[in-house]
Amino acid sequence: MQHFRSVLAAVAAIATLALLAGCVVNPVTGRSELSLVSEAEERKIGAEQYVPSQQGQGGTYQVDPELTAYVSQVGKRLAAVSDRKFNYEFVVLNNGVPNAWALPGGKIAVNRGLLYELNNEAELAAVLGHEVSHAAIGHGAQAMTRGTLMQGAMVLGAVAVAANDKTSRYSDFVLGGAMLGAQLVTMNHGRDAEREADQYGIEYMVRAGYDPHAAISLQETFVALFEDKKSGWMEGLFASHPPSQERVDNNRKQVEALMPSLQGRDLEVGEARFRQAIARLNKTKPAYKAFDEAEKAIAKKDYQMALTKLDSAIKQVPEEARFHGLKGDILVYQQHYNDALASYNEAIKHDGNYYDYYLGRGVAHARLNQTVLARQDLERSTKLLPTAMAMNELGKLALTDGNRVDAKRYFQQASLAKGLVGQEATAAFARLDVQDNPAIYAQAEVYADKRGRVLAKVSNRSPVAMRAVEVQFQVLINGQIQQRRVALPALAPNTYADVISGLAFPEGAVWTADMMAVQVVAVGL
Numbered sequence: 001m002q003h004f005r006s007v008l009a010a011v012a013a014i015a016t017l018a019l020l021a022g023c024v025v026n027p028v029t030g031r032s033e034l035s036l037v038s039e040a041e042e043r044k045i046g047a048e049q050y051v052p053s054q055q056g057q058g059g060t061y062q063v064d065p066e067l068t069a070y071v072s073q074v075g076k077r078l079a080a081v082s083d084r085k086f087n088y089e090f091v092v093l094n095n096g097v098p099n100a101w102a103l104p105g106g107k108i109a110v111n112r113g114l115l116y117e118l119n120n121e122a123e124l125a126a127v128l129g130h131e132v133s134h135a136a137i138g139h140g141a142q143a144m145t146r147g148t149l150m151q152g153a154m155v156l157g158a159v160a161v162a163a164n165d166k167t168s169r170y171s172d173f174v175l176g177g178a179m180l181g182a183q184l185v186t187m188n189h190g191r192d193a194e195r196e197a198d199q200y201g202i203e204y205m206v207r208a209g210y211d212p213h214a215a216i217s218l219q220e221t222f223v224a225l226f227e228d229k230k231s232g233w234m235e236g237l238f239a240s241h242p243p244s245q246e247r248v249d250n251n252r253k254q255v256e257a258l259m260p261s262l263q264g265r266d267l268e269v270g271e272a273r274f275r276q277a278i279a280r281l282n283k284t285k286p287a288y289k290a291f292d293e294a295e296k297a298i299a300k301k302d303y304q305m306a307l308t309k310l311d312s313a314i315k316q317v318p319e320e321a322r323f324h325g326l327k328g329d330i331l332v333y334q335q336h337y338n339d340a341l342a343s344y345n346e347a348i349k350h351d352g353n354y355y356d357y358y359l360g361r362g363v364a365h366a367r368l369n370q371t372v373l374a375r376q377d378l379e380r381s382t383k384l385l386p387t388a389m390a391m392n393e394l395g396k397l398a399l400t401d402g403n404r405v406d407a408k409r410y411f412q413q414a415s416l417a418k419g420l421v422g423q424e425a426t427a428a429f430a431r432l433d434v435q436d437n438p439a440i441y442a443q444a445e446v447y448a449d450k451r452g453r454v455l456a457k458v459s460n461r462s463p464v465a466m467r468a469v470e471v472q473f474q475v476l477i478n479g480q481i482q483q484r485r486v487a488l489p490a491l492a493p494n495t496y497a498d499v500i501s502g503l504a505f506p507e508g509a510v511w512t513a514d515m516m517a518v519q520v521v522a523v524g525l
Ligand SMILES: [Zn+2]
Pocket: 130, 134, 189, 194, 197, 240, 241
């Protein structure tokens, strides 16, 4: 119901916007287009969604801040020559899945996993130039104008954190305002937008002094990887950016056409500089491979193997918070909560800005009945990224405190997610709400059978089992109102049962529907 209302509100809002919005000239392509998202809104969306989108995609890569500075420097060189002046920002994410994305307003991210596959700075510039172009042209805002994003968010209610390089331990679902960013960074822009981003990306590379041939070699690498169906790529970059020979050919045509005008210009490839920038990344690759293997072992519930792999990863790169965080997760699975706390503390010591460590530590505290610390950590995790898991845990804590109002609010938010957490929260919410509003969940319909006996069909429309559903019958017999209270001992979720009132119309009497009524008077759980 609430969903329908939201959708209606959104439709009304868009209709209003459509009246207000006019055609605008795209500052990059020069095309006239309808836009429901103003440039100020693009900046606002980018600024608001940047942090939660980073959180949902693995958090920032902290181990090598110089690498982020380097990527940012290359990105800013392209941004400076782009056709739209935003406050562009670039970040490297701690995510092994090869991917890159841009939010409206020029907020851009590259995954660690993509950098392994690049050969030189010009190829990095091709990746970043493409993303700068998406932002400059406003492809995200265009998708929002088409309405493909928000409607999806309304209907789903929660968005799975996709392309995250960790097994979804908590089947994390992003809730609330962060849903928009989660959709924007995982969306497929479509073929035309990709062609456009390639085209202007090459343009910006040339303006910034990079050799545009790298845009061809980059696409060739992608096509080769695509044909290999190498895991990671399919759910990462290729999900939003399907490579094709067509893209290779388009880029080649454009570069060949540009070349005569570039005669005598010193176009940079920057291979040595790039090699140096990613030296540490390459050196630590075996540790991240061990981490990936630990995740696969967790998926098979082989926790001992996972711990062995993680300890090896930690030995190689002890300052990588993610390794300690995953170790904490395994220790939670094994119900070694105090050891889990130690691992999460170590993770937070190295990276105090990733929601997942606070979520894990909050759960460990909760299992140890350390409710104050649990709440503090869980609230902190939801500030960084609102997830169904954290909301569900906060709901349980509120219930322990006897705060039913807060508990219901938390459970209701968590119930929007799919999966086990969503189901658990739905049941927990219903358990509370059935007590508050029994008439919504337990319904009774009165009827009389051929012999004049008055019965009720009593249904349980909740996902929780009901005990002792009590109904009150009122029947007009021979001009007199007769009442009867009947209790049904148990009613399973989403089922119904017939209840005999014990009242009946006399033989031969004529009765009508308005001569009988039934009402649910009490529901026990
Ligand atoms: Zn793209």
